[in-house]
Amino acid sequence: MNTPTRPPSPSEFQPGTVTLVGAGPGDPDLLTIKAVKAIGAATVLLVDDLVGEDVLAHASARARIVHVGKRGGCKSTPQAFIEKLMVMAAREGEVVVRLKGGDPFIFGRGGEEVEHLQAEGVRVQVVNGITSGLAAVTSLGVPLTHREHAHGVVFVTGHAKPGCEGTDWQALAATARDAKLTLVIYMGVSGVQRIQRELLTGLPAATPVAVVQRASLPEQRHAVTTLGELGATVAREGLASPSVIVVGDVISGVAAAVSHTTAQARAA
Incomplete structure (x- = not known):
């Protein structure tokens, strides 16, 4: 090339x-x-x-x-x-x-x-433009990396090319756990049940997760939950594409501010 x-x-x-x-x-x-x-x-x-x-x-x-x-x-x-x-x-x-x-x-x-x-x-x-994975966490007031919580970040797609197996979520979960990485998952809502199930093989169910729909726009909505409750949260709150799923301890800064899972419209 x-x-x-x-x-x-x-x-x-x-x-x-x-x-x-x-x-x-x-x-x-x-x-x-x-x-x-x-x-x-x-x-x-x-x-x-x-x-x-x-x-x-x-x-x-x-x-x-x-x-x-x-x-x-x-x-x-x-x-x-x-x-x-x-x-x-x-x-x-x-x-x-x-x-x-x-x-x-x-x-x-x-x-x-x-x-x-x-x-x-x-x-x-x-x-270049600002990618939605960065805008999503910024809108929540948290970083993608943090010296105490995340030593790196992985951008990954949840939508595999037809005919391909796609991401090895189990291997990625183990790497994220051992290397303290934030996972930013694009196009993952439609396959959220499989993603959740396979990430749970390497990450604790209590791992903080945020799902941000239409990041940076007036109609932005988000939910803060845990990996163990991810699929149920997406279904209950009606979160759909385009959404970004962010998995990792950096989200604990948002999770600490709410006592239960929330989904809210961003103020116009």
Whole structure:
């Protein structure tokens, strides 16, 4: 795989190029300055479902906006078709921005898209965004790492590629226990019962867990519970995609503030 030799400057949003832009977790105030510049420079934007309209307010009035749905559990635009659209638009001389929720390189298929565009001879660059796993715990007032509670963090997907076995949750649980790691699980709500069952082979049932739905948005909801009660909590509180599950002792800072599991709407 070929990689860019240096980060491009904002002046390099040129015709015939593609920029993969991380739109962050949803709150438009969390966009980077460079992301805003890229969005404003685009003549064609290919936009994921999880990108809000407030983010698109930064687009030029002359830009063509194409919604290419990408959401777990819902009908999605085929990845091959999205890649074809990017190549076609770039070859037509457009300034193309592929606008993704979170960060393009954290479960956003950014790596696949960079490889495809480079293979087609299209110049591509990436603008990072704040990933929802970070925004989720920040909204609760706790860190992902802490010298006393967590020496590292693992970002992992709960949604396996068709035909693949997916994450070895039992091995991951043992590693998280021994190395004191925080687990941040994306796209894990639909498989939460299996994830819970297999994590319990290596982690105590009392391990604190938080589930955060629609992190950073006004309609954010969250529940604080334990690993032993995770599946029951998700079902009882009606938490659904898009949600992030955070497992580890860093959540104890939130758990200590509540005497029972809660799920609440974030104030508008």
